[in-house]
Amino acid sequence: MSETDSYQLDDIDKKIINALQKGFPISARPYLEAATDLGLSEQELIDRIQRLLKQKFLTRFGPMYDAAELGGGLTLAAMSVPENQFESVSAYLNSIKQVAHNYEREHRLNMWFVLATEQQGDIEKVIHQIENQTRLPVYNMPKEHSFFVNLYLPA
């Protein structure tokens, strides 16, 4: 078993994960500010965040940008891929750099992927490219309205 698999979160790690998923300040010494609230030293908080990232308990730490607000294109698309083509279509999709996420899901529509493009207009182009290459229809489901979320997953 690797070190990554065996590392166990302690109570301080859990407190950090729980507090920092709610937000992090914009200030001259934000780690000091957050550390004080948690009863830690500034350096201990920095070291712990670094370790949590390295051990992959955190996937990111920092600002989360909204791709659509940045002027790029972003959409969710789905396909119904026959079993015998699934692996080749999956490999093809994963090779496209605009495919950011791709999930196999248990449904007749079994392939669900997120397309992120630099220009809004490129979404349609990529979808046509995928349809031409795979000979399968792609159902484009761009968001029409985004609802504010308050996700909180306690560690």
Place this chain on the structure above:
Amino acid sequence: MLDNIDKKIIRLTQDGLPLATQPYLNIAEQLEVSAAEVMKRMQQMLDKGIIRRIAAVPNHYKLGYVANGMSVWNIADEKILGYGKRIGQLPFVSHCYQRPRHPGVWKYNLFAMIHALDRNQVEKHVGTIAELVGDDNRGHEVLYSKRMLKKTGMRI
């Protein structure tokens, strides 16, 4: 509109905030502007929704939230805004969007991604949403992920 300095701030921080005692100063030094300027601009991006939040993003899987169900709902278009707002507020929902239907293939217009420790808990959360929507629920399904085939961060 974003100017060049904003875009540089985005490029420097999209992989994460520097793990240094003065992270905003650290960014500012690379751009040859003041720390106050970087903080002002990031606050503005936060206020406008360009930055959704500055925070730690936990790895759902490593924390034990291994069940991920995409719940999809068929709700009358004229009522979707009210329900979307309320469903988005639930702590187990990570994304909540209105999306188009595809007649004959796909009848659902509201998507709420649910994270939970196991499928039983996902089903409970789905029950919570179903109760909230009540008689305005014209049908729903939960699509479980079988495999993550690709996951990369968004890049500009």
